[in-house]
Structures are given as C-alpha cells and as structure tokens.
Amino acid sequence: xKVVLASLIAVLAVLPTSARSQSGSMTLPPSVPAGSAFxxxxxxxxxxxxxxxxxxxxxxxxxxxxxxxxxxAGDLYSAGAYLAILVTGSSTETQQxxxxxxxxxxxxxxIAKPSRLPVGLHNGISGTVYLFDAYHNLILQPTxxxxxxxxxxxxVQSRTVETRNGLAxxxxxxxxxxxxxxxxxxxxxxxxxxxxxxxxxxxxSISITAQPDGGKVKVQTAPIxxxxxxxxxxxxxxxxxxxxxxxxxxVDVPLKQGIARVDMPAYKGSxxxxxxxxxxxxxxxxxxxx
Amino acid sequence: MMNRLFAASxxxxxxxxxxxxxxxxxxxxxxxxxQGSRPVEKQTEVSVIRDYLQSWKTLDTxxxxxDASALDASFVGTARDKLASTIEEQTxxxxxxxxxxxxxxxxxxxxxxxxxxxxxxxxxxxxEQVMDHDKVLADKPMHQRFVVVLTPSQVSxxxxxxxxxxx
Numbered sequence: 001x002k003v004v005l006a007s008l009i010a011v012l013a014v015l016p017t018s019a020r021s022q023s024g025s026m027t028l029p030p031s032v033p034a035g036s037a038f039x040x041x042x043x044x045x046x047x048x049x050x051x052x053x054x055x056x057x058x059x060x061x062x063x064x065x066x067x068x069x070x071x072x073a074g075d076l077y078s079a080g081a082y083l084a085i086l087v088t089g090s091s092t093e094t095q096q097x098x099x100x101x102x103x104x105x106x107x108x109x110x111i112a113k114p115s116r117l118p119v120g121l122h123n124g125i126s127g128t129v130y131l132f133d134a135y136h137n138l139i140l141q142p143t144x145x146x147x148x149x150x151x152x153x154x155x156v157q158s159r160t161v162e163t164r165n166g167l168a169x170x171x172x173x174x175x176x177x178x179x180x181x182x183x184x185x186x187x188x189x190x191x192x193x194x195x196x197x198x199x200x201x202x203x204x205s206i207s208i209t210a211q212p213d214g215g216k217v218k219v220q221t222a223p224i225x226x227x228x229x230x231x232x233x234x235x236x237x238x239x240x241x242x243x244x245x246x247x248x249x250x251v252d253v254p255l256k257q258g259i260a261r262v263d264m265p266a267y268k269g270s271x272x273x274x275x276x277x278x279x280x281x282x283x284x285x286x287x288x289x290x
Numbered sequence: 291m292m293n294r295l296f297a298a299s300x301x302x303x304x305x306x307x308x309x310x311x312x313x314x315x316x317x318x319x320x321x322x323x324x325q326g327s328r329p330v331e332k333q334t335e336v337s338v339i340r341d342y343l344q345s346w347k348t349l350d351t352x353x354x355x356x357d358a359s360a361l362d363a364s365f366v367g368t369a370r371d372k373l374a375s376t377i378e379e380q381t382x383x384x385x386x387x388x389x390x391x392x393x394x395x396x397x398x399x400x401x402x403x404x405x406x407x408x409x410x411x412x413x414x415x416x417x418e419q420v421m422d423h424d425k426v427l428a429d430k431p432m433h434q435r436f437v438v439v440l441t442p443s444q445v446s447x448x449x450x451x452x453x454x455x456x457x
Contacts, residue, residue, distance in 0.1 A: 031456060051427060053387060053420045055349060055452070056372040058379040078372055081454040083418055085428045094428040098456045113404035126403035130439070130451070136368050138437060138453050164325055165399055165409060165437055166451075 023091035024048060024065035028084055031098040034135050035077040039068040040084075048088030052097060054080045063088070079137035102133035103141060110185045112194035118201040119178055119228055123171035125149065125196055129185045130167045138166040146186040149196070151175055174198045176228040200230035206238070206281030208274045217266040217286055221274060223258040231258050236276060244270040315416075317343065320397035328401045330408070338408050338440055339396060341447040346391045346416075349373065353387045356380050366443065369452040385427075388419040392431075408447070412436045 024044030032038050040050070044065040052059050056078040063069055065088060079101040086093040109130035117124050127147050131139040145168040148158045156175050161168040174196070175181065181196045204227035211218045219240055224232040238260035241250045244267045253260040264272060268288045274281040319339060322330050330338075345364035352360040358374040365373055380386055393415045400409040414436055419429045439451035 051383075051385070051420065051422075053380075053385065053418075053428075054376075054454070055353065055387075055389060056376055058376050058383060058385055058387075060383050060385075079453055079455075081432060081434045081456075083420055083428050083430055083432075085420060087427060092427060094430055096430070096432070098454075100456060101453075111402065111404075111406060113402075113406065128402045128407065136372070138439075138451050140437065140455055165411065167400060167409060167439075169325070169327060169400070169402065171403060 024063070024086060024088045025093055026050070026069070026084070026086050026095070028095050028097050031100050032076060034079045034099050034102050034133060034137050035074050036102070037071060037073045038076075039070045041068050042066060042086070044088065046088055048086060051085040051087070052076060052082050053085065054078070054082035054099075056080050057082070077135040077137075079133075079135075101137035101139045101141075102135065103139070104133060105131045105139060105143065105187045105190050106134040107132045107136070108185050108187060108190055108192040110192035110194060112183045112196060115195070116197040116199060117174050119174050119198050119226065119230060120176050120201055121174045124174045125172040125181075125183065126169065127172070127183055127185060127194075128167060128169040129163075129187075129192075131163055131187060139163070140166050143168075143187060146184075147172070148184045148186070149175075149181055150184070151177065151179055151181045151198075153177075156181070178230040200232050201226040201228070202277050203232050203236075203279045206274050206276060206279060208240075208272070208281055208284060210272060210284050210286060212266060212288070213263065215266055216263045217272070218261065218263055219272055219274075219284070220261040221255075221259055221281070224255065224260075224276070225258075232276075234258070238274060238276045240264065241273045241275070242267070242270050243273070315343075315346075315391040316393045318393070318395045320395070322398040322401075324398070325400055328403045328405065330398055330401045334401075334408075335398060338398070338410070338447045342396075342410065342412070342438060342440060342449065343394065345449045345452075346389065346394075346414075350389045350391075352377060353380065353389060356386055364446075364448055365450075365452070366441065366448040367450040369449045373452075384423050386421050388421075389416055390419070391416045405442070407439055407441050407450070409437070409439045412438060 027041045042065050046065050048063045050061045050063050079099050082097045084095050084097040111128045129145050143163045146160045147170045149172045157172045159170045178200050183194045183196050185192045203224045207222045234255050236255045237252050240262050242264050251262050253262050270286045273283040348364035356377050358377045361370050395413040398410045420427045434454045437453050437455050440447040441450045
C-alpha cells in the first residue's frame, strides 16, 4: 500500500510539470509596425513553434516557453492581418496580430497623366500619388503631399494635399507657353518627378496670300500660331482647296518653318481656301493676278 | 450565377445587399464616396467589383495550392509580388492556407481622373485556415478592413495593392 501511495504521489508530482511542458501562452502586442524589432512574451515551459501567417507573409520560429520570442528588424515587414499560432506539444493557441505600415514614406507611386497635352488646358494634367514605406506597404496615416508643376521659368502651380486611404491627387492647368514641364510630387525629402510635354494648341487663325507664277498660282500661309502665340509645330497638315464651278481639288501640305506653301492651277474665277484641323482661314477669289 | 445576380442587382438603389447563393459570400456595395475625383460609371463599377470578388477566389486557390502562377489572373505588381513571396514561404515551411470570404462590405473611394486606377475599401468577414501539410493548425474567423487598388488590364481589372488595415 505504501508503495502504491508513493508511486501515486510521484506521478502527481510529475504530472503538473508534464502538463505545463505541453502548453504555453503568449501575449501579443496590439499591433506591430512593419519591419520593426519586437518580442512576444511567453509563459509555460517546454519547446514549441510560433507561426505567423497571413496572405502577404508566412514565418515560423522555434520557441522556448517562458522566454520572449524575439523578432529582428525586417523579419515581419508586410502590413496586414495575421494569425499567430503557438504550437506546443498537443496544445495550440491562436491569436490575431496586426502589422501596421511604417510611418516614414520611402517611395512614391506617382501617376501623372497625360504625358503630352496642348497648352492652356484647365485641369488638363492630373497627378495621383500613393505613399509607400520601405517595405512597399501603403501608408494609410494622413500625410501632406506637395504637387508642383513648373516650366523653364519656374514654379507655375503648387498644391499641398493630404492623403486619404493612402493616396493624394490633384489637377493642374497646362501653361500658356509650350515646352516641357516638370511635375513633382514631394513628401518630406522624398520626391518623384514626371515630365509633361506641353505642345501648341490648335491654330488661332490662318491667313493666305496668292501670287501668279506662270500658269500657276503660288499660295502660302502667314506663320501660324495658336491663340497663346506658340508656333504651330512643323509637320502639322494644312489643307488648301481650290473650287471652280462644281469642281474642287484639295492639297494637303505639312507646315515647314511655320508656313505652308503650294502651287495650284491658275483658273480665273476660282476660289482658294485654307483650313487646318477645325480652323478655317480666309478665302481668295483668283481673278488672274489681281 | 453570383456574378449574374450581382450584375442584375447592380441597377438597384444602393446600398444593397445580395443574398448569396450557397457557399458564396454575401456582398454589400455602398455608394461610391469619391474624393472629388472622376465619377464611376455604373458599368465600370460592376466590372471592378466583379473582378475584385474574383480575386478572393484566386487568392484562396493560389495560397491553398501554393501555386503562384494562379495569381496572374487577378493580381499584378506589388500585390502579386507579395502573395507570390508568401507562397514561397509557405512552400518552404510545408504550410498551405485557405481564405474563405463570407461577406464583403464594399465602397469605391477613388477613381483616378485618367481612369488608370481605382481604390476601394472592403470590410471582409472570412475564415483563415492554416494547415501544416494535412494537419489543421488554426481555423479562425476574421473581420478585417482591406484597402485595395485595382488597375485595368487587357480584359479585366487586376488588384495592384491588397492590404489589410486596422484604420
């Protein structure tokens, strides 16, 4: 009987230790900034594994219960929601762990559109900026973003917009003067630049003159500009039309050094007109050299 | 079936709730609350949400089968890279996971002026199941807010940013 009792006492003495060795618990922080070093205190004793698993990262670490589980900077870097699963012997404890984006902006996703547009367009240029931390997590903390559009003469427009849900956006006018503009997004010392090409708009007006040249008539335009005074680029097509009675002939001529020229048959009483795009110019009634 | 239900119901006054077919998540779509950006045409809204909901099925398949190539149908850019990286990690650890959505509460919050990106917020109830080979390590209901950015591809919208958020 004494032997049985002694054995029973021995077993009871051992059981709690054995049970503790197969179970443990952990105390998770409410949230962890992405990429930061942190530790998770544990209780109990024995060994096990901690899994941290979410759609954007999965890690596993061995655990000595009773000791904190340490994570070095950069170990857990992807913002999101995770299951933290502590497996010890036959026991499993599961909790949720949230990893938040780091506060510091590291890169900007800057979408500037269009890359080329006519001058003088109100709200013609748009810029959308996404803020990312060093681990490509979208930074959701509201953050001011400065958007600047400048040309060779300096800053033309500047706006500061606070991000919402990780992005900020704004629209800008294209300038009255043709040429390349720099579109810059800036957060702290992080910048991103896009080049916007501003090209002349449609011709403001077109005027032609005509001179006799043997059996032909030489027709040419005056230098063609848009309504802001920018020269219409060479290569722009100008269409000359000669009409006599119910007959009509047209010639398409590219601009060269701002002027379009053409030789047309000299029919007395013909009408010669000009157009480019949606803009029509003056009309000449050819009376044979007058 | 779900998609047809969804498309057919979309013309109804928002917000609305779709009673899902068996094993399909319920989907509630709030009216867009844009940041003064370009309005979303109804057809675009339907397409974006249809493709986004499909991305959850893609996510579940890819992470359950540890098949990164399956991601291509729905994910691109950063989102695809991160999910593919997780698949590599799961494979190395002998894990696979299931993400089964039970409900979505969606709202479009931004549509870029030139139409090249759209952002939505989705509050999702889903089950996350983690398996070590055939052993289930965890199976837990989750309730999370996701910030999602989609961009148009040739025939569909694909998820470029996919991030659970506590905010």
